[in-house]
Amino acid sequence: MHEFATAQQIVRTITRVGLQNGAKKITEVHLEIGDLTFLVPEQLKFSFDIASKGTIAEGANIRITHVNAKVFCPKCKYKGVLNLESSGDTLMMELSLSQCPKCGERDLEIIGGHELNIKNIRVET
Ligand SMILES: [Zn+2]
Numbered sequence: 001m002h003e004f005a006t007a008q009q010i011v012r013t014i015t016r017v018g019l020q021n022g023a024k025k026i027t028e029v030h031l032e033i034g035d036l037t038f039l040v041p042e043q044l045k046f047s048f049d050i051a052s053k054g055t056i057a058e059g060a061n062i063r064i065t066h067v068n069a070k071v072f073c074p075k076c077k078y079k080g081v082l083n084l085e086s087s088g089d090t091l092m093m094e095l096s097l098s099q100c101p102k103c104g105e106r107d108l109e110i111i112g113g114h115e116l117n118i119k120n121i122r123v124e125t
């Protein structure tokens with residue numbers, strides 16, 4: 001369950017930043033999550049609730065912006081979004097099978113989708 005480890009990391013980061021800025025409470029966290037992190041938003045929210053218990057981030061509202069996986073074809077310079085629908089093993093498989101829609105090249109470079117960014121937090125001071 002890698003959502004839990006991720007949630008703990010997020011809580012650690014935002015509580016540190018919050019405290020440094022004199023926050024009494026963190027009310028909202030805005031996250032940017034790439035497709036290729038394989039994080040399930042619902043599970044991440046659930047894990048966050050557990051990981052933030054007893055911290056200033058407890059009860060914070062989580063907003064998630066979804067970032068599509070993007071690929072770049074070194075052969076024809078095609079750049080595009082990789083559509084991944086399922087999760088887990090299936091998704092890994094689709095990813096390795098994916099090819100350039102323009103020239104059919106299979107050796108695509110992944111240029112987006114690994115993001116896990118804390119965009120901003122909203123606090124009460
Ligand atoms: Zn191509």
